[in-house]
Amino acid sequence: AQQTHIRNFSIIAHIDHGKSTLADRLIQSTGALTDREMKQQVLDSMELERERGITIKAQTVRLTYQARDGDTYILNLMDTPGHVDFAYEVSRCLAACEGSLLVVDASQGVEAQTLANVYQAIENDHEIVPVLNKIDLPAAEPARAKQQIEDVIGLDASDAIECSAKTGLGIDDVLEAIVTRLPAPGGDPDAPLRAMLVDSWYDAYLGVVVLVRVIDGQLKKGQHVKMLAARSEHSVDRVGIFTPKGVAVEALGPGEVGFITASIKEVADTRVGDTITDVRRPCTEALPGFKPSRSVVFCGLFPADSADYERLRDALAKLRLNDASFEYEPENSAALGFGFRCGFLGMLHLEIVQERLNREFDLELITTSPSVIYKIHMTDGSLVELHNPADMPDVVKIDHIEEPWILASILVPDDHLGAVLKLCEDRRGTQIDMTYVGTRAMVKYRLPLNEVVYDFYDRLKSVSRGYASFDYEMAGYEDSDLVKMSILVNAEPVDALSMLVHRSQAETRGRALCERLKDLIPRQLFKIPVQAAIGGKVIARETISAMRKDVTAKCYGGDVTRKKKLLEKQKKGKAKMRMYGKVEIPHTAFIAALKMR
Numbered sequence: 001a002q003q004t005h006i007r008n009f010s011i012i013a014h015i016d017h018g019k020s021t022l023a024d025r026l027i028q029s030t031g032a033l034t035d036r037e038m039k040q041q042v043l044d045s046m047e048l049e050r051e052r053g054i055t056i057k058a059q060t061v062r063l064t065y066q067a068r069d070g071d072t073y074i075l076n077l078m079d080t081p082g083h084v085d086f087a088y089e090v091s092r093c094l095a096a097c098e099g100s101l102l103v104v105d106a107s108q109g110v111e112a113q114t115l116a117n118v119y120q121a122i123e124n125d126h127e128i129v130p131v132l133n134k135i136d137l138p139a140a141e142p143a144r145a146k147q148q149i150e151d152v153i154g155l156d157a158s159d160a161i162e163c164s165a166k167t168g169l170g171i172d173d174v175l176e177a178i179v180t181r182l183p184a185p186g187g188d189p190d191a192p193l194r195a196m197l198v199d200s201w202y203d204a205y206l207g208v209v210v211l212v213r214v215i216d217g218q219l220k221k222g223q224h225v226k227m228l229a230a231r232s233e234h235s236v237d238r239v240g241i242f243t244p245k246g247v248a249v250e251a252l253g254p255g256e257v258g259f260i261t262a263s264i265k266e267v268a269d270t271r272v273g274d275t276i277t278d279v280r281r282p283c284t285e286a287l288p289g290f291k292p293s294r295s296v297v298f299c300g301l302f303p304a305d306s307a308d309y310e311r312l313r314d315a316l317a318k319l320r321l322n323d324a325s326f327e328y329e330p331e332n333s334a335a336l337g338f339g340f341r342c343g344f345l346g347m348l349h350l351e352i353v354q355e356r357l358n359r360e361f362d363l364e365l366i367t368t369s370p371s372v373i374y375k376i377h378m379t380d381g382s383l384v385e386l387h388n389p390a391d392m393p394d395v396v397k398i399d400h401i402e403e404p405w406i407l408a409s410i411l412v413p414d415d416h417l418g419a420v421l422k423l424c425e426d427r428r429g430t431q432i433d434m435t436y437v438g439t440r441a442m443v444k445y446r447l448p449l450n451e452v453v454y455d456f457y458d459r460l461k462s463v464s465r466g467y468a469s470f471d472y473e474m475a476g477y478e479d480s481d482l483v484k485m486s487i488l489v490n491a492e493p494v495d496a497l498s499m500l501v502h503r504s505q506a507e508t509r510g511r512a513l514c515e516r517l518k519d520l521i522p523r524q525l526f527k528i529p530v531q532a533a534i535g536g537k538v539i540a541r542e543t544i545s546a547m548r549k550d551v552t553a554k555c556y557g558g559d560v561t562r563k564k565k566l567l568e569k570q571k572k573g574k575a576k577m578r579m580y581g582k583v584e585i586p587h588t589a590f591i592a593a594l595k596m597r
């Protein structure tokens, strides 16, 4: 294709503002698919994605559009993942385009997540076309949304396009704006090959499919290529484009987006953001911005039924075929048996994997408290990266501990601001900034990641009645006064419940957890202490009282000595039971206890 007639773009939008609907509409109105094919939403094809209403994997579609100037243009739509956990994947996708459509629901206005993605697009030098969607809704206020785009983002919204992805109104204007307002890609067709690996996935028929954007040179079938970060070489088997159906082509030139297959065994052998070049005539410089993907949240996954261990192992291996960003290794817990320690890009990523295991593989799982990576500096100068509190080294050998922090941006309507600030303060947050956008506040907080991993999203949604939107980026490590809190049931530590907490919060957390467990563990014939402890020191305690069998009820009349003797006997029996008796904590109790933190 002629370089001047190519436009590469992505769509930036907050969840539910209509990104997928608009993409489908663009595909349909350029005639890439028949109406029947359109019936299945094309861009988010995974069932789970559709049900949860989120886009997980980046995809791309090549559209052919005859513009008002009479020429035919190639429009490559790159679909970006919609969630904060996938921020790096989003950034690579944006780096592969020259421009983006900023879709804002005209009845909702600008949201926090939109902002983060817009800033990334601006960093990538994108030309940005604001699009006000859902103008068919009676509640739509395009003028207000425009004003917000100008005030909050600082973009000129005077020629924003108004459209309805649902009814099709204004879609032609969107297509025309892509052609006239976005730049054509640069790049030298005669230079050595330089292409970016945008995404990859496993296909049952083709094996690993790699989505690429060519910057310079040519990518051809049979070519011997090298991936710079992965340090691997492959021979290209297939070159193609998505229309959205896969179609083979001879070659891809500068500015073009397409896929290759090259007998790559696993998705894990490819790295998003990597540079692909020719082995015989390599480029001199790698593309900027490559970052290896790294898990930030860890937890243990155990089968609820230990007989399912093998099935869980197979399921994890299958999932990883398509999702190299999640990692796992075997783990053994005294309370929960055999399972796996898993690492994720973030909380939502964890939830997605958990739900897929549950749904696609019919596995019932127990998830332990999510943990972040703590950097433990030992007195001997060595550094331990801890992501399982159960493996915490001996306290006397620890010099100091660092924990990871995030910078959170929260956009919240005025009426709920107080509750949101309180939540952030309770989670050890430090306010960095607060600005106003009409009746909404944009607050920036530094927060410890370990305070956010568990139920922060849920709490934020609930204290703001669903109106707050949230986005975050990692913001480095800092020294922290963290302690390991163990939970003891009947004087036995329960490893699955141990956690690292900030000293200032240990007591509150410990007490809440003990109270909860007291209600969750069924009574037995003997008293069971439930304790939270730091080192050897108990900081909270509850007692589950024994079921009392009143043996004296059997003694009619008033023989006091006999009554006494019986009570004596009963006490001894209890002592025996306490000694040998093993407390059975029901799985449901674990799950409930782990949910609260």
Ligand code: GTP
Pocket: 013, 014, 015, 016, 017, 018, 019, 020, 021, 022, 044, 052, 053, 054, 055, 082, 133, 134, 135, 136, 137, 163, 164, 165, 166, 167
């Ligand atoms: P994610 O995939 O979760 O990021 O969401 P999205 O931004 O892709 O939103 P999606 O296209 O799934 O649309 C969200 C909801 O808004 C759906 O119920 C759509 O039917 C609806 N919707 C999208 N565009 C319009 C529009 O122009 N008008 C109206 N009335 N509804 C729309």
